[in-house]
Amino acid sequence: MTAKTLAEIAAILKEIHASIERAVPPLPADTNLQEADAFVWHTDPAPHLQPVLKVNRVDLSLLKAVDRNRDMILENTQRFAAGLPANNALLWGARGMGKSSLVKACHAAVNATSGAKRSPLKLIEIAREDIDSLPILMNILRAHEERCILFCDDLSFDPGETSYKSLKAVLDGGIEGRPENVVFYATSNRRHLMPRDMIENERSTSINPSEAVQEKVSLSDRFGLWIGFHNCSQDDYLSMVDGYVAEYGIEVDPAVLRASALEWSTTRGSRSGRVAWQFIQDLAGAKGVVIK
Numbered sequence: 001m002t003a004k005t006l007a008e009i010a011a012i013l014k015e016i017h018a019s020i021e022r023a024v025p026p027l028p029a030d031t032n033l034q035e036a037d038a039f040v041w042h043t044d045p046a047p048h049l050q051p052v053l054k055v056n057r058v059d060l061s062l063l064k065a066v067d068r069n070r071d072m073i074l075e076n077t078q079r080f081a082a083g084l085p086a087n088n089a090l091l092w093g094a095r096g097m098g099k100s101s102l103v104k105a106c107h108a109a110v111n112a113t114s115g116a117k118r119s120p121l122k123l124i125e126i127a128r129e130d131i132d133s134l135p136i137l138m139n140i141l142r143a144h145e146e147r148c149i150l151f152c153d154d155l156s157f158d159p160g161e162t163s164y165k166s167l168k169a170v171l172d173g174g175i176e177g178r179p180e181n182v183v184f185y186a187t188s189n190r191r192h193l194m195p196r197d198m199i200e201n202e203r204s205t206s207i208n209p210s211e212a213v214q215e216k217v218s219l220s221d222r223f224g225l226w227i228g229f230h231n232c233s234q235d236d237y238l239s240m241v242d243g244y245v246a247e248y249g250i251e252v253d254p255a256v257l258r259a260s261a262l263e264w265s266t267t268r269g270s271r272s273g274r275v276a277w278q279f280i281q282d283l284a285g286a287k288g289v290v291i292k
Contacts, residue, residue: 033122033146037111041126043133049124049140057104062243063273065236066098069227070106073185076225077106080183081114081121081147087224088171088184092191096274097229099187100153107149122148128155134170142179155186156193164193164219171222184223191228192220232271237261240276248280250289257283 033039036051063070073089080086091099107123114120126137131152141148157164171184178184186193220226232240241261245252264279265271284291 031140031144033144033148037120038107038123039125041124041130041133041137043130047133047136047140052125055104055108055123057108058101058277059247060102060105060109062240062247063098063102063105064240064243065232065273066102066229069229070102072225072227073102074106074109076183077110077121077149080149081110081118083118083147086183088178088222089186089225089227090191090193090220090223091185091187091227091229092189093229094231094272095189096270096272097232098273099229100151101273103149103151103185103187119146122146123151124148125151125153128152131155131164131167134166138170138176138179138182141182142176145181147181148183150182150184152184152186155188156190168219168222186223191226232273234262234271237265237271237276240273241279244276244280245283248284248289248291250280250284250287252283252287 031049033049036053038052038055039049040052042048042050060070060074069091073091076086076089091102093099104123107121111120124137124141126134134150137150171178238258238261241257244250245257260283261276261279264282265275268275268278281291
């Protein structure tokens with residue numbers, strides 16, 4: 001056997017090895033849920049949970065104009081943390097009205113009141129692009145005792161995507177079912193998680209239009225809680241601003257604050273919790289106040 005032949009064989013074996021690595025996903029890394037109370041799920045280079053030592057969130061008391069929504073999510077989360085039945089929750093509606101902030105704030109509030117009588121509730125964020133890997137994550141969490149909130153922010157599906165079918169099976173209906181220690185919270189601007197024209201297109205092109213539409217909207221039916229968020233009034237917006245000013249000790253004349261806040265919202269073309277927070281960021285910077 002010549003040296004050239006050996007080199008050719010080595011090259012072929014190298015290509016085969018690379019093909020196997022691409023075809024077989026790497027094993028998930030060992031998971032220790034005691035490392036933190038919050039994690040981010042990553043699939044690259046191997047599926048793993050990355051601990052988050054400091055979560056980007058605001059205190060529950062600072063979320064204004066969402067009292068009923070707050071109470072619904074908080075009560076559901078408290079029940080789940082206590083080992084009682086709880087629903088998957090879909091927080092949908094107007095952008096910037098505190099949907100994701102509410103999930104993170106409720107998680108913190110429940111853990112703050114749990115004391116030593118139970119293990120802290122875990123918050124695990126999964127990106128929309130990684131929804132296909134949910135079965136892997138579910139199997140990892142199924143082997144743990146800790147109770148976990150899976151959280152997907154800005155969940156929606158575009159025409160041609162099929163990963164929503166995997167999500168349906170994972171949430172409710174798969175042969176294994178959702179693990180008892182897992183609940184799924186998602187936020188979206190869309191009530192049915194899909195654009196209206198996608199649903200209408202299914203209706204117009206299907207042999208049985210009603211069945212096609214049911215297939216598309218049945219995903220949202222997997223969420224026992226549908227919690228709608230709507231644009232806030234001017235009074236609610238100003239209440240948000242006042243709450244932030246008081247919380248961070250920003251000294252400003254009330255009349256000037258009101259005029260500046262309204263001007264800010266006018267230039268943004270909307271009033272919401274996000275706009276109020278952006279205004280406070282600008283105001284605090286101008287006043288030399290550090291927000292922690």
